[in-house]
Amino acid sequence: MSTVLLEIVTPERIVYSEPVNMVSVRGAEGELGILPNHIPLVTPLRVAPVRIKSEGQEVYIAVGGGFLEVRKDKITILAESAEKPTEIDVDRARAAKERAEKRLQSRQQEVDFRRAEIALQKALTRLDVSQRS
């Protein structure tokens, strides 16, 4: 099977850098599945798990927003945060989820609301990824 190099980069480190068969992300306009030899593409990403298929195995990585850049020879995901399943602190994610839910219920200002929504999304993504591994 043909492969393409996938790199997931955050401001702090390179989280993932391996050849993959397919990567599936949630872009600004919806789900995208990217196979090798995709046309060059740039799109913002939503907070969601990224699904990676390589050598018959599926790997999930929790990505907290960012970008996807596809080039002929390489796919790059620039993320503000990205964690492999083993790196996720489940207790912390659960606490963050509860906190965000509480804040969403209290419905204060518009800005806080948006922030809480994103926080909730991130927490759910992390929990989701950690459960799948």
Added chain:
Amino acid sequence: MAKGIREIKRQIKSKQNTRQITKAMEMVAASKLRRSQQSAEAARPYADKIKEVIANIAAGTQGVTHPMLQKREIRKTGYLVITSDRGLAGGYNNNLLRMLMQTIQANHSSKDEYSLFVIGRKGRDFFRKREMPIVEEVTGLPDAPTFQDIKSIARASVSNFENGAYDELYLVYNQFQSVISQVPVIKQLLPLDQVEEQGDGPSAQYEYEPSAEGVLDVLLPRYAETLIYSALLEGKASEFGARMTAMGNATRNANEMINSLKLQHNRARQAAITQEISEIVAGANAL
């Protein structure tokens, strides 16, 4: 004379204690410096990548405009100042703050014309004492800050530019040149006008989803935040470099003082012995 000797001994002891502390601080700073240089390096691929994509969009599509790229009339200026929490770092904070004060005095006639975002306790205390307008402050950052730690201040300073609270934003920090040399700089961050092409032109013609503007909308604020983050990392590296040098000097000075005190001590001891002998000899002769 014997009392003089005891006094000198006490002084030597106290210098030795000081030397022990400064030496330890020097070594701690050295190891932290190495770590912060590493994290500064780790941040580089991310920043380079974003820059590359932006340059690509700018080169590939004509007439893309974005508020963050446009110059506007300047009514108010924002300064994001990066200082340290702790002192004992030589001229690290002083040089930076002195330069900023000169710039502010030269460019602004009243306190309404600028606002300050401060990172670090030293800078905050400095501005507070002078009652200058601090919009936001972050103190107690860890020595190896993560992106999450500064996200709030980065986001606030960028979004304030977007909604027009000020018309330009400057980054004020110590640029790391080497362990012994850190240069305070004031760099324009916003509007972003210097996203230049690197080398070989656009590497690929991209598809943009939803559109080039849409991508730019999300990408530019991230880019600005990344620049702030890398400035912070550089500031941290400078801080440790400055502290290491300052403490190295302090250790050397302590060594010098200990040496000269030891010399004094030995002379005094010798003099005391000589005196004692001559007293005994004189006593024996008198018998």
